[in-house]
Amino acid sequence: MTTIRAEKKCVPGYDHENLLDIKLEKVQGNFSVETAFISGGAGVTALFGHSGAGKTSIINMIAGLSHPDSGHIVVNNHCVFDAEKGINIPPEKRRFGYVFQDGRLFPHMSVHANLLYGMKRVKPCYRYIKFDQVVELLGINHLLQRHPATLSGGEKQRVAIGRSLLTSPVLMLMDEPLASLDAARKNEVLPFISRLAGEFSVPILYVTHSIDEILNLADTVVFLSEGKSLAVGGVEEVTSRKDFQSLACCSFLTE
Amino acid sequence: MTTIRAEKKCVPGYDHENLLDIKLEKVQGNFSVETAFISGGAGVTALFGHSGAGKTSIINMIAGLSHPDSGHIVVNNHCVFDAEKGINIPPEKRRFGYVFQDGRLFPHMSVHANLLYGMKRVKPCYRYIKFDQVVELLGINHLLQRHPATLSGGEKQRVAIGRSLLTSPVLMLMDEPLASLDAARKNEVLPFISRLAGEFSVPILYVTHSIDEILNLADTVVFLSEGKSLAVGGVEEVTSRKDFQSLACCSFLTE
Amino acid sequence: AYADDGQSNKVRIFSAGSTINAVTDICNLFIEKKMGEITPSFAASSTLAKQIDQGAPADIYLSANPKWMDFLEKNNMLEPGTRFDLLGNRIVLIAPLNSTMTITIDKGFDLAGVLGDEKLAMGDPDHVPAGIYGKQALESLGVWDSVTLKVARSKDVRAALALVERAEAPLGIVYSTDAAISKKVKVVGVFPEESHPPIIYPVALVAGNATPSARSFMEFLKGEDAKAIFEKYGFNVR
Amino acid sequence: MDFSGLTPLELEALRLSLWISCWAVAGSLGPGILVAWILARKNFPGKTIVDGLVHLPLVLPPVVTGYMLLLIMGRRGMVGSWLYELTGFTFAFNWKGAALASAVMAFPLLVRAVRLSIEGVDQGLEQAARTLGAGPVDLFFTVTLPLVFPGILTGVILAFARSLSEFGATITFVSNIPGETRTLPIALYSLTQMPGGEAGAMRLCIISVVVALIAITSSEILAKRMERKIKGER
Amino acid sequence: MDFSGLTPLELEALRLSLWISCWAVAGSLGPGILVAWILARKNFPGKTIVDGLVHLPLVLPPVVTGYMLLLIMGRRGMVGSWLYELTGFTFAFNWKGAALASAVMAFPLLVRAVRLSIEGVDQGLEQAARTLGAGPVDLFFTVTLPLVFPGILTGVILAFARSLSEFGATITFVSNIPGETRTLPIALYSLTQMPGGEAGAMRLCIISVVVALIAITSSEILAKRMERKIKGER
Numbered sequence A, B: 001m002t003t004i005r006a007e008k009k010c011v012p013g014y015d016h017e018n019l020l021d022i023k024l025e026k027v028q029g030n031f032s033v034e035t036a037f038i039s040g041g042a043g044v045t046a047l048f049g050h051s052g053a054g055k056t057s058i059i060n061m062i063a064g065l066s067h068p069d070s071g072h073i074v075v076n077n078h079c080v081f082d083a084e085k086g087i088n089i090p091p092e093k094r095r096f097g098y099v100f101q102d103g104r105l106f107p108h109m110s111v112h113a114n115l116l117y118g119m120k121r122v123k124p125c126y127r128y129i130k131f132d133q134v135v136e137l138l139g140i141n142h143l144l145q146r147h148p149a150t151l152s153g154g155e156k157q158r159v160a161i162g163r164s165l166l167t168s169p170v171l172m173l174m175d176e177p178l179a180s181l182d183a184a185r186k187n188e189v190l191p192f193i194s195r196l197a198g199e200f201s202v203p204i205l206y207v208t209h210s211i212d213e214i215l216n217l218a219d220t221v222v223f224l225s226e227g228k229s230l231a232v233g234g235v236e237e238v239t240s241r242k243d244f245q246s247l248a249c250c251s252f253l254t255e
Numbered sequence C: 001a002y003a004d005d006g007q008s009n010k011v012r013i014f015s016a017g018s019t020i021n022a023v024t025d026i027c028n029l030f031i032e033k034k035m036g037e038i039t040p041s042f043a044a045s046s047t048l049a050k051q052i053d054q055g056a057p058a059d060i061y062l063s064a065n066p067k068w069m070d071f072l073e074k075n076n077m078l079e080p081g082t083r084f085d086l087l088g089n090r091i092v093l094i095a096p097l098n099s100t101m102t103i104t105i106d107k108g109f110d111l112a113g114v115l116g117d118e119k120l121a122m123g124d125p126d127h128v129p130a131g132i133y134g135k136q137a138l139e140s141l142g143v144w145d146s147v148t149l150k151v152a153r154s155k156d157v158r159a160a161l162a163l164v165e166r167a168e169a170p171l172g173i174v175y176s177t178d179a180a181i182s183k184k185v186k187v188v189g190v191f192p193e194e195s196h197p198p199i200i201y202p203v204a205l206v207a208g209n210a211t212p213s214a215r216s217f218m219e220f221l222k223g224e225d226a227k228a229i230f231e232k233y234g235f236n237v238r
Numbered sequence D, E: 001m002d003f004s005g006l007t008p009l010e011l012e013a014l015r016l017s018l019w020i021s022c023w024a025v026a027g028s029l030g031p032g033i034l035v036a037w038i039l040a041r042k043n044f045p046g047k048t049i050v051d052g053l054v055h056l057p058l059v060l061p062p063v064v065t066g067y068m069l070l071l072i073m074g075r076r077g078m079v080g081s082w083l084y085e086l087t088g089f090t091f092a093f094n095w096k097g098a099a100l101a102s103a104v105m106a107f108p109l110l111v112r113a114v115r116l117s118i119e120g121v122d123q124g125l126e127q128a129a130r131t132l133g134a135g136p137v138d139l140f141f142t143v144t145l146p147l148v149f150p151g152i153l154t155g156v157i158l159a160f161a162r163s164l165s166e167f168g169a170t171i172t173f174v175s176n177i178p179g180e181t182r183t184l185p186i187a188l189y190s191l192t193q194m195p196g197g198e199a200g201a202m203r204l205c206i207i208s209v210v211v212a213l214i215a216i217t218s219s220e221i222l223a224k225r226m227e228r229k230i231k232g233e234r
């Protein structure tokens, strides 16, 4: 396993209480998001909900790619959005890493250039994640000179993870980042994500449909349905709910 | 659960021995595929291998979207490709359903039109899958009038599954079709796929990274690495291999 | 690479498109005789007049049409007392070389009948000088009204000539200078001189540019050498 | 537009211009899309020559193109004479010739725009259509063509605008015949060549601009509507 | 091309044409891309007017555009006189004016092609760039622009070809001055005005076509190379 060297003397303007304080309202077509959750302390917050529950919509708002009609987004006590106070920091200033559900690699750049794109835009003193380390972790060394068009699904996903990690973000947003990776690779990446949250106090918002990943990774679970948060709390608390189990359980697989 | 009504008096030119006889060789850049497997009898053949092992490449060749340098593809004793004999049936004549790893819904059509696209191109007498049945199974009734651009990841995936099912195919190619679905939905779709193979004798080639899905769904497993098939055989036979376990096992998740 | 040398003592003559052969030859002769430097520019008389009006670096203007000269004169763009009617021309009726048509131009001649369904090619009588003269001639001969709908109005005389050369039109009206040089058409009739106002090509110095070299070229244009060249191309030197 | 203020001459030129431009665009749309598709997707010996031929009317001065049309499609032209003898149809000195000249001049613009769009189509979608049972032609009409709609719209607008202003090739090929080929630009040209014609020329200018603005604006609205449909309600 | 067979007059016209076309394209590329981006992405009151203005040179006969340039940018023109007094720079009757006329005539083609491409860019990629720390300008140069390369190339080729054939606006604005503004099409015009000039005119036609073919072919090769790079080695 690779090691993470700490170098975060000067992470900007945030005081590290690792508080996520999120309250969002937005109407999209005839779907409306209306959610609020606070997750204190370091760690991974899992967003869980059926397909179309609004997970990606929420993450997009937090990243600053779409604007809530009302509410606020506070990360590490730093407010990046507040509808009432008229605060709206543009996405490029938020320094949130975002692993998109649909990859979004730059087709005109090599894998190497894709990986460096975000990294080059972060001041060296803010960087706490090293290039070689990420490349090794994700096993993409042999792909560096290639262009995204010929990569396999899982290869693209790994490059996308690497690209956002290399921005040394102050919050990670991960939308089903491991969906098309094999178990062996997952087993290398998951502990890394875990340690990102633990050692570097980078809060992580993690979308997944895998109950295993929730049980092993999450500190807090936000359980969404139809755009509303039905439950927010510790893993045991939420996973013991009936409605959660009926969505997450594996009746066919374990019959 | 919905029921499948049988109506397959006139499936064309194939005799239903459900034999998949595949032998493929192809060089792509500095990656080469070289695989051969036969899976007799009805059922689900799982393609398993690390990210970048060549699963999608193989499925593309079987679908007729890329051409092997040599080899042959025989489905139900019907040869759709043979390099030596110069046989190469174009994809639209193969009647294989393909659920792509990356969705590929038609952005200019409503969900409804997407679903009907393939169905309309199959003679009514060949259709053995009903529209309403699929829509209900996949829970996409409320999406029919929408366009793909605003669908969520899982919603897109469900529409893509529906679209290919509705062609009433003679072989299903499914490239990680359930990756971003929640467990509850998976539990409805998986038995359906299972029954497709069982009741209608439609062979299914199924790519997955989930050991659970293999254990519960597959009859035959093809274990790929670096473009070569390391092992082909029954589920128990292949899953008991050391190299298979090291790739598929969940050391972190079960630690 | 291409400096604006409008200030040098090179003489610039803006000359009507239909004079291109003759004026080019005269300029070359002028240069050959080491009498000075001269650059000719050719375009439609109207285009040139407007450009001069907008301050184009022209020293001499040779127009195919007194109207545009009048236009400049009215705008005080001409050097007073330098306007001079340099050339005259004739308009003629032409047909393709292999045409069997015979026709005599006189009062009320049956032009429409000869044309049948086909077209008479001529410069646009609204603005092309040769067309204007042609229309006036046909009017005074009393046949214009019967052929108005059969006129293919061209952008310039050369285009009308091309239509007849290609036999797309069986008849056309052009200057005798054009007809003289084309090998693919023949003259079937010359319009009587009294059927239209005299065809005059006036020349003048542009106001403020009456440099000695410009004046000397002006004189050269009026001289015997130029006259020979003009006549070679079919112009009447007045 | 308030047509009541127009003189009969202006009205006639306007009507002719619209008629000819519409025919020019309508006539070249099909071949234009076909040629664009071939240039975008196929490789064959002599492709450069086809490509060059398509661009020819853009590269040569319009008068030259008009003259070539005269040589080829005139009543005594290589193809034109043959066409006339066989069918009695001719382009010479009528509005059809003007439409042909406009179409030829606008063709490269149409082809280039459509081609650019076709090159941008995600071929993954075409592959998907094939696995769903659509053959190459079927797929072209149901997938490629709708996806290329913005390119077609751009091509049509460019071609229409170009046709509206077509002058050099038209006047050389079919002359200026009132009521047949005297379109807006030809009438406009006549006026600019007449001393004192400025006021009339100005009016024709304004008419052309208004027509073009209407065409451009409606194309924008159409494009917006299509885009909204494809990209979702908001 | 074998230059040795060309007469000095042809060589001069060719050199001038290339020089002027290159300047026209180079000068309009930046503004063209900017305007295309604004039209593709921004909504503002008066957008229709900007859009219409851009198309104007395409809609009006070139002679009219040339005359307007004369009135505006000529040495006595509204802007031209002011420019001349302030800086001593003038477009009047020199090659710079010819380049300006070419640029203005080609502008709508450039803008439309680039705009079409910009509208096709996946905005998801731009969003990704923003989450990676790129501001709007940074993103434009590092993501949008490279993705729009095919559109820019098409625009450049259209503009270059259009410049090569530019006649009406040029001769009206800057006249026909040997060595300054007598480009290939204007030299061609001079020859067609001369009885017996056909052979010379033909030669100039062929020269234009050859130049255009070279430009088109190299753009195709460039496009292929870029595409291969983006879509993988094979």
Ligand SMILES: Nc1ncnc2c1ncn2[C@@H]1O[C@H](COP(=O)(O)OP(=O)(O)OP(=O)(O)O)[C@@H](O)[C@H]1O
Pocket: A150, A151, A152, A153, A154, A155, A180, B028, B029, B030, B031, B049, B050, B051, B052, B053, B054, B055, B056, B057, B058, B101, E232, E233, E234
């Ligand atoms: N044109 C090409 N040049 C070089 N390598 C290529 C090319 N096309 C595909 N490859 C490589 O072939 C390998 C197989 O790709 P494929 O998409 O089949 O993998 P996969 O098994 O589907 O993986 P995943 O599970 O990640 O989707 C990958 O490593 C990919 O990078």
Ligand SMILES: Nc1ncnc2c1ncn2[C@@H]1O[C@H](COP(=O)(O)OP(=O)(O)OP(=O)(O)O)[C@@H](O)[C@H]1O
Pocket: A028, A029, A030, A031, A049, A050, A051, A052, A053, A054, A055, A056, A057, A058, A101, B150, B151, B152, B153, B154, B155, B180, D232, D233, D234
């Ligand atoms: N413009 C829109 N108009 C109508 N509905 C919309 C619009 N945009 C999104 N939606 C709907 O909002 C819902 C939430 O979408 P979102 O992408 O956030 O789901 P998700 O939780 O990420 O689902 P998945 O797990 O399938 O990715 C979906 O049902 C989607 O169809």
Ligand SMILES: [Mg+2]
Pocket: A055, A056, A057, A101, A175, B152, B153, B154
């Ligand atoms: Mg989602």
Ligand SMILES: [Mg+2]
Pocket: A152, A153, A154, B055, B056, B057, B101, B175
């Ligand atoms: Mg794959």
